[in-house]
Amino acid sequence: MQWLKQVFSGDSASTQPMVLDWETVRNQEVSWGGGRQVLVGERPLHGRPLTIDGFCENIPVSTLTQALSWYGGIHPLERSVRPQLAALLYDITHNPRAMAAYFPITKILDEAGLADFHERVTGLIASENFALRVWRVNHTLITDTAPPSLAYIVAGHIIEVLFYRLDIQARFFSQPRAFDIYLTQQAYEDDGGVAGGCYDPRTHSIKLVAKRLYEGFYDKTPGVSTMLHELGHMLDALNPTTGDMEMLRGLLPGLSDTDGALYTPEARQLFLAGRQLEIERYQRVISARASDKDIPIGHPYVFSNNYEFIAGHLEMFFRNPHYFAAMNPNLYDGFAALLRQDPRQYWAEDFAYYIRENRTVYLFNRHTITPLGLNALS
Ligand SMILES: [Zn+2]
Numbered sequence: 001m002q003w004l005k006q007v008f009s010g011d012s013a014s015t016q017p018m019v020l021d022w023e024t025v026r027n028q029e030v031s032w033g034g035g036r037q038v039l040v041g042e043r044p045l046h047g048r049p050l051t052i053d054g055f056c057e058n059i060p061v062s063t064l065t066q067a068l069s070w071y072g073g074i075h076p077l078e079r080s081v082r083p084q085l086a087a088l089l090y091d092i093t094h095n096p097r098a099m100a101a102y103f104p105i106t107k108i109l110d111e112a113g114l115a116d117f118h119e120r121v122t123g124l125i126a127s128e129n130f131a132l133r134v135w136r137v138n139h140t141l142i143t144d145t146a147p148p149s150l151a152y153i154v155a156g157h158i159i160e161v162l163f164y165r166l167d168i169q170a171r172f173f174s175q176p177r178a179f180d181i182y183l184t185q186q187a188y189e190d191d192g193g194v195a196g197g198c199y200d201p202r203t204h205s206i207k208l209v210a211k212r213l214y215e216g217f218y219d220k221t222p223g224v225s226t227m228l229h230e231l232g233h234m235l236d237a238l239n240p241t242t243g244d245m246e247m248l249r250g251l252l253p254g255l256s257d258t259d260g261a262l263y264t265p266e267a268r269q270l271f272l273a274g275r276q277l278e279i280e281r282y283q284r285v286i287s288a289r290a291s292d293k294d295i296p297i298g299h300p301y302v303f304s305n306n307y308e309f310i311a312g313h314l315e316m317f318f319r320n321p322h323y324f325a326a327m328n329p330n331l332y333d334g335f336a337a338l339l340r341q342d343p344r345q346y347w348a349e350d351f352a353y354y355i356r357e358n359r360t361v362y363l364f365n366r367h368t369i370t371p372l373g374l375n376a377l378s
Contacts, residue, residue, distance in 0.1 A: 026089075028040055029084060064092070081211045086099065102152075130173065142183070157231055161318070161339065175245075177205075204245035221351055240253040269334075270330045271334030278309075279303075286372070303373060316354060321342070323350050323355050
């Protein structure tokens with residue numbers, strides 16, 4: 001932290017810093033109030049520099065203001081990305097501790113593991129096959145001036161999922177992989193995007209409105225993660241033997257006996273058994289009311305085709321692992337065997353929203369359930 005003191009000392013000698021507690025404020029949004037006032041959550045800084053005990057000292061409001069401007073203009077219509085203080089402080093200090101809370105796996109890593117995680121993320125960002133492009137309206141590329149936290153969140157999710165599968169990561173990035181991130185909804189629509197994000201099988205790229213990278217992190221427990229879901233689709237499209245992107249298979253790399261060295265036989269066996277149970281539950285719940293212990297884990301959407309099944313369950317594996325494992329041990333163990341990790345170790349409590357939403361459909365809104373669209377896997 002010594003260099004931070006050097007950089008920021010003297011800038012605000014006449015103003016007492018606003019001292020805030022890291023755990024309390026790291027998830028809070030930083031935004032513009034009236035009169036170029038900077039707010040941390042609801043709290044105006046009143047022009048005072050920011051000090052977070054044990055993390056950073058005397059960061060001038062002008063520095064925060066400048067960092068905030070990288071996310072878009074001051075006018076509410078120009079702004080759609082709502083960064084947490086943690087992201088903004090990463091942009092300013094490049095201290096990897098700021099980003100740890102975005103990736104629950106970091107909770108079980110020791111100092112060496114944390115350093116490794118950070119090196120893997122920054123190494124991936126710097127590698128030539130990590131093709132991140134950040135767009136403004138009218139197809140204007142602004143990758144070079146985009147806030148650093150944005151690339152960190154994209155790459156960090158990939159490292160989190162593949163932290164214990166370096167072999168899959170190496171194969172996945174044996175060729176360029178494209179991630180197109182749009183600062184505003186309009187920029188996304190200018191590029192033909194619909195809704196808020198997708199994996200585009202024509203361009204083989206993930207396309208996301210930037211605010212979706214940040215939306216799940218305003219609470220202590222990470223929530224909705226479109227990036228995880230779309231990453232599931234992108235991994236599904238990889239042909240693990242050639243490294244090319246091809247047709248979606250409804251599988252992650254390593255789940256098929258055609259996947260060469262990546263093939264993980266015990267994971268496939270468990271995955272297929274667990275998947276079959278979910279299919280049977282889904283068919284039962286279509287024809288009759290089921291008990292609350294015999295309903296599918298996922299929303300009917302993940303039963304619309306093989307591809308949504310794999311992407312949706314990858315996301316739930318990393319968001320509600322306790323419920324997932326209790327409802328379907330085989331399916332859970334299949335993901336755990338493939339990715340060589342057990343997210344229950346670093347999730348004290350599940351992200352309850354997904355569980356609640358999905359259960360509500362089967363227990364109370366059965367008329368909205370759609371026909372099963374899954375078919376046999378290769
Ligand atoms: Zn999907």
